[in-house]
Amino acid sequence: MKKLYLIHHSHTDIGYTAVQETIMDYHVAYIEQAISIIEKKIQETGTCSFVWTCENFWQIENFFEQASKEQIAQFEEYVALGFIDFGKNYLNMTELVDSTILNEFLAKADQYARKFSRKIDSAMTADINGFSWSYCDSLLKNNTENLFTCVHGHHGIYPLFENQMPFWWESTTGERLLVWNGEHYHFGNELQIMPNSRMTYQIKDQYINDFETGQMDVAEARIFGYVDELQNKGYKWPFIPLMISGFASDNAGPNEDVLDFIHEWNYKHGEEITIEMIGLNEFFRIFREQDLSEVPVYKGDWNDWWADGVGSTPAATKIYKEAVRKYRLTELLAKENHAEKSLLDQAKKDLMLYAEHTWGYSSSVSEPWNTLVNELEYRKSAYAINASQEINKYYAHLLKKEYGYAMPRANRPQHFLVINPYEKKVKQNCRLLVDYWEHIGNRQMRGELVPFLEVYDYETNQVIPCQTQTTARAFEIEVILELEPKETRKLGVRLNEEKTEKHTYASFVQGTEGVTDISYPNKVNDYEIQTDYFIVKLSNEKGIAQIIYKPTNSNLLDESAEAGLFAGIYEKTEIHTDPYQERRRMGRNRKGKHAKRWVAELQDIVVVKRGELYTNLQIDYKLEGTKVYSLFLKIYQNLPKLECSVRIQKENEWAPENVYVSLPIPVDTERFIKKSGNVMRPAIDQLPGTNTEFYLLDTGVMHINEQGVGIGLCIHDTPLVTLGTLENHLIELSSESTQFKNQAPLYSWVMNNFWETNFKVDLSGFYEFSYTLFLEEAVGTIQVLDEVLTQINQGFVVIPVE
Structure with missing residues (x-):
């Protein structure tokens, strides 16, 4: 072993150690400090052995916004000379990030990298525990050929059952990204290479809590011990790359004092191990000069252990998801560029910042009353909220300019434009909203008029079946349309002189109290709901007990499941230590060994209304940890589809807790999920040694059963x-022996406050979560089913027009 390469950088945690805008200023200042250090060294010696690596392009972007032309020129001079380097990643993201937006931000870094004559083709990540498979494609698409990862194995672990090793990560298209699967990003500090930065985190030796022994003595023991241990494991490379920070903290700046230690070390031990500072891209240039023929090749998703932060802020995450939906619709709808595009650009930046991996302040669980905890929580949520506002403004402008979106006005006619934004023919339901203040003809809209409402095709005057329900401020009129690719159809709402709802004059095998509890051929009852496609059987114990698909007479649900479809499950781990330690000792489990679990107890089932388009069903449960747990379902008569709204009033709890929604939908083939823009098979299409416990999805789950019917959620x-x-x-980490989990029981994990730092600990409040279960006959391929899933997630676009 001849070389120990140090990559000096600052790990970016946006919010963990200070409020987000202060963190931004830190990293701008660190670039300025690095420039000053390099300038001073060049003035003193004519060259510079100090090298600073900007971990990501976000740091550079912020520096450019604040720096003078002279500072930018000096920065770029030092980049060209290799004294400053940078990684082409944008930030350390969660898999919540939209893959299209991420690709756009990676492209910005690539475009800037092309400015330099030396090759800048590497990215690095720190802390985060994984990436969607599509991330590999995105890096390669943007001319990033190398990735250095520094997984933080807290409540997670690096892949391949081993770190400090390279591998080729094969993309979904068969291309290969060279990955160095490295140590924790502070490991150089832990070896005591950085002066005044003493820390012990992973190493277990006699120097834990020893602040008296000299730095060189500790460094000698640890560096030689570490090298010996690597060699005993068969490490073959002539160098070891390590990350190092200027002080023992996230968001730490540069420290030129490291050069003094390097000089002293090399004078004393240079014949055995030489320490040298190096940039990220220079490391990979040297590494690629080695014989890489025996570097192993792996393909699959690198499933993230740190994806679960989104479950600690379920309300803000819901706003984020809706903003992403509207962003994707703007991409489908826009026919030209708009002056308001700056709104969309800012929205994309805010979406990126919400999806960044830091979820709050470092003491969010141990000190939930702390002012910084609350400030960071609201700022984090503000990224999603601001993105929602910006996209809504842009979306409304686009629809107004290109499609005639009409603002409210007195006596506005009830005309609506329904837009199919997809390149496929689509049949689905959509909703027309008529506000309470509106007049239809000369009559103000009110509940008594609902039976007389009629929807018609504006061009043909053909009446379209509809069904209406009331909302807080409007009447929601639902219709089902089949539209050609990119078709728009204008609809109108009017009053019919006669009721559009059916009249009933005689009771038919029914008591006078109106309860439908008698079994009789072709007679509806409160124990099952029949549609053209389903027989939904209700149970006084579980709620939805069976969904029989009529064409095959098969049950879509697992009757042996502990909880019924969409029923709640609550978990709590009692605090036996303190709120911090109780969570820390869970490891990779997201609950303690003594966790208690409650399944929702059914309280009531009510068939609210049977209509021409759908049947409304309400199911109320009693669930520990909540005041309210209710399901509101629409079961469609002429579509193989049902929608469910899960409404929860969650109580406050400091102890670690989880809330799940049961999804007992068995799989007889292979289960697929849509994850960060990529369709993959969980527990199968994964790198060895990765997380098979939970997944962060883009749109949902799906499979094609043995009869060729596509089933999606x-x-x-x-x-x-x-x-x-x-x-x-x-x-059990991902391997051939864990592939059975692909068909394992599935739960929607709607809330958690698991992590002992930076997660929001208080989950109390009112929530609503939406699900759509659908079938697609003769679907053919999983790609076609994925397209249907996307269409259901985003829906038709409906706007009022003149």
Whole structure:
């Protein structure tokens, strides 16, 4: 072993150590400090052995916004000379990030990198525990050929059952990204290479809590011990790359004092191990000069252990998901560029910042009353809220300019334009909203007029079947349309002189109290709901007990499941230590060994209304940890589809807790999920040694059964799901022996306050989560089913027009 390469950088946590805008200023200042250090060294010696690496392009982008032309020129001079380097990643993201937006931000870094004659083709990440498979494609698409990862194994772990090793990550298209699967990003500090930065985190030796022994003595023991241990494991490379920070903290700046230690070390031990500072891209240039023929190749998703932060802010995450939906619709709808595009650009930046991996302040669980905890929480949510506002403004402008979106006005006619934004023919339901203040003809809209409402095709005057329900401020009139690719259809709402709802004059096998509890051929009853496609059987114990698909007479649900479809499950781990330590000792489980679990107890089932288009069903449960847990379902008569709204009033709890929604939909083939723009098979299409416990989804889950019928579940606004047992258990990382989990029981994981730092601990409040279960006959391929899933997630666009 001849070389120990140090990559000096600052790990970016936007909010963990200070409020977000202060963190931004830190990193701008660190670039300025690095420039000053390099300038001074060049003035003193004519060259510079100090090298600073900007971890990501976000740091550079912020520096450019504040720096003078002279500072930018000096920065770029030092980049060209290799004294400053940068990674082409934008930030350390969660898999919540929209893959199209991420690709756009990666492209910005690539475009800037092309400015320099030396090759800048590397990215790095720190802290985060994984990436969607599509991230590999995105890096390669943007001319990033190398990735250095520094996984923080807290409540997670690096892949491949081993770190400090390279591998080729094969993309979905068969291209290869060279990855160095490295140590924790502070490991150079832990070896005591950085003066005044003493820390012990992973190493277990006699110097833990020893602040008296000299730095060189500790460094000698640890560096030689570490090198010996690597060599004993078969490490073959002639160098070891390590990350190092200027002080023992996230968001730490540069420290030129490291050069003094390097000089002293090399004078004393240089014949055995030489320490040298190096930039990220220079490291990969040197590494690629080695014989890489035996570097292993792996393909699959690198499923993230740190995706679960989204479950601690379910309300803000729901706003984020809706903003992403509207952003995707703007991409489909826009026919030209608009002056308001700056709104969209800012929205994309805010979406990126919400999806960044830091979820709050470092003491969010141990000190939930702390002012900084609350400030960071609201700022984090503000990214999603601001993105929602910006996209809504742009969306409304686009629809107004290109499609005739009409603002409210007195006596506005009830005309609506329904837009199919897709390149496929689509049949689905959509909703027309008529406000309470509106007049239809000369009559103000009110509940008594609902039976007389009629929807018609504006061009043909053909009446379209509809069904209406009331909302807080409007009447929601639902219709089902089949539209050609990119078709728009104008509809109108008017009053019919006769009621559009059916009259009943005689009772038919029914008591006078109106309860439908008698079994009789072709007679509806309150124990099942029949549609053209389904027989939904109701149970006084579970709620929805069976969904029989009529064409095959098969049950879509697992009758042996502990909880019924969409029923709630609550978990709590009592605090035996303190709120911080109780969570820390869970490891990779998201609950303690003594966790208690409650399944929702059914309280009532009410068939609210049977209409021409759908049947409304309400199911109320009693669930520990909540005041309210209710389901509101629409079961469609002429579509193989049902929608469910899960409404929860959650109580406050400081102890670690989880809330799940049961999804007992068995799989007889292979389960697929949509994840960060990529369709993959959980527990199968994964790198060895990665997380198979839970996944962060884009749109939902799906499979094609043995009869060739596509079965999909769109999970609209709560993206986490878990696979397998909910019990605390021995963790099995991804391998051939874990592929059975692909068909394991599935749960929507709607809330958690698991992490002992930076997660929001208080989950109390009112929530609503939406799901759509659908079937697609003769679907053919999973790609076609994925397109249907996307269409259901985003829907038709409906706007009022003149």
